[in-house]
Structures are given as C-alpha cells and as structure tokens.
Amino acid sequence: MDKRKKASATELRLMVVGSSGPCQFQLTNAILGREEFSKDVTSIPGSRKNTGELAGRRVAVINAPNIYDKDITQTKRETELRRSKCLCIPGPHALLVVFEMENISPNDIKTPKLVMKHFGENCLSHCMVLLAYEGNLEGAGLDDRVLRTNWHLRELIEKFGGRFHIFSTNWRDRSRDRELLQKVERMVASLGGSYFSSRAFQRAEDNVKREEKKLMKQRKAEMEKVRRELENYYSGEELRWQRDAYNAGVEAEVRAKAEMDNGWLRTSLVRGLGMGLAAGASMGILVGAVEGPGGMILYGILGGAVGVSAGGTAQVAIQHLEERVTPSARLNFNSIFINRFFSSPRQ
Numbered sequence: 001m002d003k004r005k006k007a008s009a010t011e012l013r014l015m016v017v018g019s020s021g022p023c024q025f026q027l028t029n030a031i032l033g034r035e036e037f038s039k040d041v042t043s044i045p046g047s048r049k050n051t052g053e054l055a056g057r058r059v060a061v062i063n064a065p066n067i068y069d070k071d072i073t074q075t076k077r078e079t080e081l082r083r084s085k086c087l088c089i090p091g092p093h094a095l096l097v098v099f100e101m102e103n104i105s106p107n108d109i110k111t112p113k114l115v116m117k118h119f120g121e122n123c124l125s126h127c128m129v130l131l132a133y134e135g136n137l138e139g140a141g142l143d144d145r146v147l148r149t150n151w152h153l154r155e156l157i158e159k160f161g162g163r164f165h166i167f168s169t170n171w172r173d174r175s176r177d178r179e180l181l182q183k184v185e186r187m188v189a190s191l192g193g194s195y196f197s198s199r200a201f202q203r204a205e206d207n208v209k210r211e212e213k214k215l216m217k218q219r220k221a222e223m224e225k226v227r228r229e230l231e232n233y234y235s236g237e238e239l240r241w242q243r244d245a246y247n248a249g250v251e252a253e254v255r256a257k258a259e260m261d262n263g264w265l266r267t268s269l270v271r272g273l274g275m276g277l278a279a280g281a282s283m284g285i286l287v288g289a290v291e292g293p294g295g296m297i298l299y300g301i302l303g304g305a306v307g308v309s310a311g312g313t314a315q316v317a318i319q320h321l322e323e324r325v326t327p328s329a330r331l332n333f334n335s336i337f338i339n340r341f342f343s344s345p346r347q
Helices: 023-032 074-087 106-119 142-148 151-159 177-190 199-218 220-233 236-260 263-291 293-325 332-343
Strands: 003-006 012-018 048-054 057-063 094-100 127-133 164-168 194-197
Touching: 012 023, 012 106, 012 177, 023 048, 023 057, 023 094, 023 127, 023 164, 048 177, 057 074, 074 199, 074 236, 074 263, 094 106, 094 177, 106 151, 127 151, 127 177, 142 151, 142 164, 164 177, 194 199, 199 220, 199 236, 199 263, 220 236
Parallel strands: 012 057, 012 094, 094 127, 127 164
Antiparallel strands: 003 194, 048 057
16 A cells, blocks of 8 residues: 655655656756756666755665666666666655656556556655746746647646646756746645655565665675774864764765665566577577477577577676776775775864
8 A cells, every 4th residue: 555654844755757758857857957857868677766856855876777667678667767766765746757748648647547557556646747848948837828728738738637847958947946936836835745665665675675674784894894994083072073073974875775776676587588598498499390309499598698688788788887876896905994084083
C-alpha cells in the first residue's frame, strides 16, 4: 500500500520523469539554473541525481532514463528505475512529468498509467505536468492558451489533477522559478506536507541503509586511524569540529555509493544476466537445430554466452555511474581530508 510521510523542510526532492526526447533534461537544467545536460541530450543510460537551488530552496533533482526509451533493454530500464528510487529515498515530494508543449500526441495520454506502474498506484496526487516551451514566457497568456487548445493536452493535464507549469527550454530564463516552487510547495502542503512513498521506495531505503551499514563496517579500521591522527593534531572544541567534519564526509561518500549500488540493484542485474543467458541460449539452440543435436548444444552454449554479454552491459553502466558520484580513488579520501585540515587549521 502506498503511503504519505511527513516531508523535511530542508531539501525538496524532485523526481523528473520524461516520456521521450530532451524535455526532462531541459527541465533539470531549468530547475538548477545550470547546464547539467547539453541541449542535444535526448536520453541517458542511467539514473542521475543533481543538487542545487530553486528560487532559494535546496533541491535534489533525480532523472531516470525516459520511460519510452527504446535504446535500453527492459531489464536495464527496470534496474535504472530502481536506482532512481534509491537516489530519491525516502521518497519524492513531487514527480514532475515532462512533455513538449507544442508536440502532445495521443500516445502521451498513456503516460499516467506508466507513471503509476513504475512509481506506485497512488503517485498521481504527487504529480505535476511540466510543459517545455521555446518562446518567451512573459506576457503570452500561455496558461490560458493551454487550457483553451489541444484536447489531448487538456485531457493529459486533467489526468494529473489539473496541475501544470510551463517552463522555458532556455535554462538562463529564471522568470518563473518562484512560480514553479510555489506550485510544488502548494501541492505538497495540500497533501499534509508529505512526500510520496510506496513499497518500492521503502524497499529502496531498506537496501540503501543495509549497504551503508556494510560499507561503514568495511571502513571502520581506516576511520579509527584517521581519528587517532586527528587527536594528535587537535584538542578540545577544534578536535570535535574536525572529527565531525570528517565523519560527515565519510557518511556522505558512503551514502552516495550505497544509493548507486546495493543489494536491490544487484538482484536486478543478476536477473538481467539470467534472462540474457536464457534468451541467448534459446536462440542458439534454434539456430543450431539445423545442424542436428551436436549443433543445438554448440550454438546453445554460444548463444548463452552472447546473452550474458548483452545482459552484462548493465554492469558497465553501473560502474560508469558509480564513478560519477564516488571519488575515483576512495582510499585517497582520508589523506585529502587530513592534508586539507592539517595544513590550514581553523582560527
């Protein structure tokens, strides 16, 4: 059963969902006020989280691959949707579902069902339609235009409770930042100040916490070493400050790594490898059948190997994404920290 939970006032978690094309990535740029994605990006291989500010409010923006993306396998999409939930735990305050304002198709009407399928049956109350627009946002009466024209667009907005916002594809246009923030905050307030949660988000949170605990245990010895070294340089209030700063850094690093790679994601990957093996082996056996029993065995083995290789591409993506979040040489973290703080003690 889907649940609503009290939101934190410190950071607004925004899950950005795109059906196809570059719109969801343009929205991420618009929210953060910087170019996280170049204008020609139409899809991404894996989920990403970026943080920044929207009209003075701290936000975390989570992007998964487009839900209609045909360039990735079903197993890969499932893995990345799981990863997007891990990056958004304990749950998103808002799901921003993005479309191109001038190009709404009858097929887009299916999007609410897909959003519910991927994020939870009761998630639509936390959804808002975001419409990408290339023209001037000011003085154009755009909201009225949306409500008067294009039946498919009006029907789509109605399915999301009538909530919508128009944003500029030019991320440097900050004219409607405050309005977007107010709309999101009003929606969250109308839900009792809650973020959205479901069994899937709860499972994501459980697996991230379990992975954090495992990683912290692995780092226990090196953390004790750094703490002893800190005690050799500092004392009293200064020692407490340095120790707290170090602990916070390690916890943030461990959390980032656990969000990107944990038991739930590895289970999805193994399942994908198994499906690749089975599919490849089946195709190999069919091809080998023309060669007789011996050919069925040989081609079955070769086909299985190809299937495993295809399924294994997900692991490459995981490693690539992990490098985006986690320092490339984790063991250098302690030395960097020590050098930074020991060379210039706080006054």
